[in-house]
Amino acid sequence: MAAHALRKAAYRQLEPSAWPKKGLSPVNLFLVVLIVIAVISAVLETEPMIASGNDDFFKYLELGLGVVFLVEYLARVWVAVDNPRFAKARYPRLRYMVSPLAIIDLLAVIPTFFAFGGAPSLALRFFRVLRMLRLAKLGRTSDAWHDIRESIYERRHEFGLILGLLMLTILVSGSLLYVAEAEAQPDKFGSIPRALWWAIVTLTTVGYGDAYPVTVLGRVLAGLIAITGVTVIALPTGIFAASFSDAMDRRRQKANGDTDGAA
Amino acid sequence: MAAHALRKAAYRQLEPSAWPKKGLSPVNLFLVVLIVIAVISAVLETEPMIASGNDDFFKYLELGLGVVFLVEYLARVWVAVDNPRFAKARYPRLRYMVSPLAIIDLLAVIPTFFAFGGAPSLALRFFRVLRMLRLAKLGRTSDAWHDIRESIYERRHEFGLILGLLMLTILVSGSLLYVAEAEAQPDKFGSIPRALWWAIVTLTTVGYGDAYPVTVLGRVLAGLIAITGVTVIALPTGIFAASFSDAMDRRRQKANGDTDGAA
Amino acid sequence: MAAHALRKAAYRQLEPSAWPKKGLSPVNLFLVVLIVIAVISAVLETEPMIASGNDDFFKYLELGLGVVFLVEYLARVWVAVDNPRFAKARYPRLRYMVSPLAIIDLLAVIPTFFAFGGAPSLALRFFRVLRMLRLAKLGRTSDAWHDIRESIYERRHEFGLILGLLMLTILVSGSLLYVAEAEAQPDKFGSIPRALWWAIVTLTTVGYGDAYPVTVLGRVLAGLIAITGVTVIALPTGIFAASFSDAMDRRRQKANGDTDGAA
Amino acid sequence: MAAHALRKAAYRQLEPSAWPKKGLSPVNLFLVVLIVIAVISAVLETEPMIASGNDDFFKYLELGLGVVFLVEYLARVWVAVDNPRFAKARYPRLRYMVSPLAIIDLLAVIPTFFAFGGAPSLALRFFRVLRMLRLAKLGRTSDAWHDIRESIYERRHEFGLILGLLMLTILVSGSLLYVAEAEAQPDKFGSIPRALWWAIVTLTTVGYGDAYPVTVLGRVLAGLIAITGVTVIALPTGIFAASFSDAMDRRRQKANGDTDGAA
Structure with a gap:
């Protein structure tokens, strides 16, 4: 019962359309801030003039961000059963996991564990840039894309x-x-x-x-x-x-x- | 009688406005694909990094395309008598042959037999580029030009x-x-x-x-x-x-x- | 009397608004052609690759054009008394001579007698380019300027x-x-x-x-x-x-x- | 009483909305001319080809302009009590001094006393360019900004x-x-x-x-x-x-x- 109530509360925090008040929920607002930090950090880390000497700072920042985004992903899977869009499916969580935004969420977590070490090779650069995908996570909190697509x-x-x-x-x-x-x-x-x-x-x-x-x-x-x-x-x-x-x-x-x- | 029925069927396949169903006829669809292949091949063939060593491939592809486009040209002349636009003329086929699209069709066949051999001279380059004319053949299958001209x-x-x-x-x-x-x-x-x-x-x-x-x-x-x-x-x-x-x-x-x- | 009738005829030929038929009068059409020739010649003459060896050709062409434009200017002054716009002034011809188009006509004649000889100095280049003013003479035959100004x-x-x-x-x-x-x-x-x-x-x-x-x-x-x-x-x-x-x-x-x- | 009448007259001269006639008051017109001169002078002074040898001219021009703009600033503070916008405040003059346009006026005076002497350092260049702020003073006399902002x-x-x-x-x-x-x-x-x-x-x-x-x-x-x-x-x-x-x-x-x- 307590787990159920907790999941409901988490769902209201995570799903913008379920948030009863105006604007973004505290959790989503916090995630938006983290996404902006993650993107700025991903940009600056590639510049030797800034990154050299601060390797550890960027490494631990990225690891921290990766852990938060992983927890976010798991939480979203967990609360998917409360989402009316997926609730009627046979396996609501699996159904959610193959939705475009969930796949982007997962892809945006991966680079954390590949973007380090080694020479600045094409693969490293690719994983670094893959972190930009986190910007697509913002799509969840904005209906601007709808206007542009329309x-x-x-x-x-x-x-x-x-x-x-x-x-x-x-x-x-x-x-x-x-x-x-x-x-x-x-x-x-x-x-x-x-x-x-x-x-x-x-x-x-x-x-x-x-x-x-x-x-x-x-x-x-x-x-x-x-x-x-x-x-x-x-x-x-x-x-x-x-x-x-x-x-x-x-x-x-x-x-x-x-x-x-x-x- | 059989030749007449065959010509009627060929006319329906070749003339987009005579095709009873929606979209393009199988023959025209096939020709559109060939035109796209011909243009891409004409572009890539000029690049030494791609063409060198593949001379034979491009040569036989061009010959094959040239033969198909020649057959298409002759078939279009053959069925011109079924086209209401030309049917009332004294010599419907001659009348078709001097129409702009027919002249373009003919011009687009010619380069096949001149675009080979010799040094990369101005004349060779000219005949190679003349193959781009095949794009104009697409005009037959689209009414977009009408909008732009209007x-x-x-x-x-x-x-x-x-x-x-x-x-x-x-x-x-x-x-x-x-x-x-x-x-x-x-x-x-x-x-x-x-x-x-x-x-x-x-x-x-x-x-x-x-x-x-x-x-x-x-x-x-x-x-x-x-x-x-x-x-x-x-x-x-x-x-x-x-x-x-x-x-x-x-x-x-x-x-x-x-x-x-x-x- | 004959001079009067001749002047009237000349006025109808020279003043576009007085021409009774559609389009331009033969004289104005001829002048438009000469203006286009004069501008093309003025452009090409400055290019050594074209002009060298053809000095005499450009010189006599320019002199011929200059004489025609001078005759045109004098004829326009002569017929100004027939123009209702100037007829009521005390000195209709003087009134015409200080109108913008008449001044441009005069300025466009001057370069003929200065655009030759000497080194390609700033002054020579200036007089050569002054011939471009002849384009402004076209303003008389078009009401497009009106639209743009409006x-x-x-x-x-x-x-x-x-x-x-x-x-x-x-x-x-x-x-x-x-x-x-x-x-x-x-x-x-x-x-x-x-x-x-x-x-x-x-x-x-x-x-x-x-x-x-x-x-x-x-x-x-x-x-x-x-x-x-x-x-x-x-x-x-x-x-x-x-x-x-x-x-x-x-x-x-x-x-x-x-x-x-x-x- | 005389001081009061004088202040009222100064207010009508300085505040565009208080000027009873059409257009700008003589004082504001004079200030607009000075602002244009100040900006042109600030631009030209930075060019060694123009400034070298004319150092004194630019120095005294700038000092003169700075004094006039300082007097203008003080006068505007003085007449602020007549402005209905500030008259009801407890300290109308202080209230005026913290309004955006008054702060710009003050900032635009400062460079006069810093823009001279020394090497062409970053600070010197900064103060020179700060004089461009005088252009913002023109905002008082124009309602164009309103349209753009709207x-x-x-x-x-x-x-x-x-x-x-x-x-x-x-x-x-x-x-x-x-x-x-x-x-x-x-x-x-x-x-x-x-x-x-x-x-x-x-x-x-x-x-x-x-x-x-x-x-x-x-x-x-x-x-x-x-x-x-x-x-x-x-x-x-x-x-x-x-x-x-x-x-x-x-x-x-x-x-x-x-x-x-x-x-």
Whole structure:
């Protein structure tokens, strides 16, 4: 009975939608703070200027965080039977464990036990960066993702069309510059994949300056491509901004409507 | 009689608008996959890091694709008599052969027999890139081009005006920097055509960094040009985004209207 | 009497609003072609790769164009008495000569007699570029300028506000980087005017790469400036695009309204 | 009695809302001119090419400006008792002295007495730049800040959401490139903080070219990041432009409504 009451209390603390008051429960608030600390620590630890000499500090901080996140994961599995979403399943806890957020929780615990020791190899860097996954844990406490996903979903035809147009523009631009510049700069335009790097850097207007045409034909083509292509690449922005703004307006109206209904 | 029925069946398979079910016919779906393979292969073949040692693989893949696309072309000519668009013409097949999509189909077959052997010359590169034309074959299976063309056509006056404004801005910017920088950097600003390269790279905000003013007068002018000019260049985007978004909304409303009418 | 009739005919040919048919009069069409030739020639002549060996060609072309534009100017002065805008003035021709377009016409003739000979000095370059003024002559044959001016005028408060915000952002950004980077890079950030060049190049997202922060403080500041500042600089575009689009819609509605009224 | 009348007159001169006529009072107009001079002088003084030899000119100009601004500050404190906003407080002048604009006024006077002598140290540069604060004094005479603040406040949820999305995109992009490029370019991608500099420069499309991926994996990731990420970063612009445009429309309607009501 006491275990049951304790589990209920833990469930209310852990599941944001079950928290009766406004805002986040103390436990979730504490976890949000820990996630932010974990991410900042994961970023700073990779910088030798900061990490060297403080190896132990980062090591024990990471271990402490890993233990807390492991306990959190186990607690969430434990209280899953109280969640109406999983309660009706045959094995509610197993059903919870295969939900996306639970898998992310587990994946975000793993790096703690692999991110140490050895040379700064690709694997070490991979596990260090895997800790960034902890940011995804914040998704549980925010409904902002819903708005963004809705914006993209609502205009999925436009985005699909523009993605195709975009890939076409990049492919055609790279191919043209490959024809024009391959002889003059074989290392930068000697193949279409190499020229595609130039095309992406130019059409997004990033323009690092590591590759640019030097022949007259190449410059004339690049000038025309830059002017027309910039338009195509900038399109998703305009459409996403309009759609996102609409989604937020609807949310605001709905919130007002609910308030009006309640009043 | 059997030949006639076979041709009818082939027509239904080849012409998307004649396919009675939803989506693409098996033959067109197969051709779309082949087009995607052909384009990826054409891109990768140009990269020595990938192609060297695999010459035979790319050669036989290209030959195989070329044969299929040739058969497709001949089949499309053969079934053209069933197409209501061409059926009333005196020579329906000849009439089909001079339609834009048929010419593209033919042009996209040609490179197969020229894209091999010899040094990586300009002509070889040209024929290799000509294979990208196969992407245009996808136009047959999509009505997205219609939306994009409609967006541009609807706002053709705005685009015409802005194109003029754009060329004017580039010309004036290049000329001013030519006056200011020709002595200090004759290789980069020593003539108006050279300064125009700077103007395009700056006004599109690509900014490679291969040419930039170094004199005080040049920098003051370039600063003013960058701030005011960026506005002019970014205009088509805003207008195209608005117009494209309108065109998609109309299509959606029309689709809903048709559904309503059917219901 | 004959002179009077000739002048009337010349006036109808020269003044676009007096031409009774649709489009441009033959004389104005011919002048438009000459202006385009004059501008292309003025651009190409400055490029040694094109001009060397063709000096005489460009010289006589320019002289011929100069004579035609001079005759045009005198003819426009001659027919000014037929123009209702100037006819009521005491000295209609003098009144016309001080109108902006007439002054531009005169200024565009002058370079012909100064753009030759001598070393490629600043003065020579200035006179060569002054020929670009001939483009402004096109303003007579187009009412596009009206739309653009109207768009800017309608939102003049927004533009004024944004111009102030823009200058403030550039000034503050440059000052901050001057504080952070002056010691590390005195040649690029050693004074606020120098740092302003960096600020303009960064905030317009041109990013040549000739100046960028290297200290930790400088990079943190530059990162924050880039993210927040890009928003401010991009604002005029959005507002101008909206306002320009509105102006074009009004013109279209007005044109339709006129057609409806006539029908 | 005379002192009282004098203070009342000074208050009307100093407080824009108390000035009975349209526009700015002569004293405030004079102060605006001085502020502009002070800022231009503060910018130019830092440039050795301009300042060297003119040290005395800038020194005495700054001293003169500092004295005027000090007198202005004291006068504003003196007249604070006439301001209805502070008049009801127990100590109106003290109440005024702790208001934001009064603190800015005081801070803007301080640099005068620290901005001279010694080597061009960090402290000297800091005090020089502090003079830019005088620009904030202009806030008193303009209600433009109100519009901008209102635009931001109205869409604060969108901005908050986008700021989070932005930081997430930068963090994820930097982390991915750190995994891919740390071995090839340890000085530029050897830690996540270093890779974040690349991420900001790329996602804002500034693209200095001081850091860019060179490995195949790095370029593929950077290409995908550039295309998708540019959209996220450009979002605030579209939303701010829409919101700012709305705020200006409301102000215009309100102004028209007031005029209508008065008529």
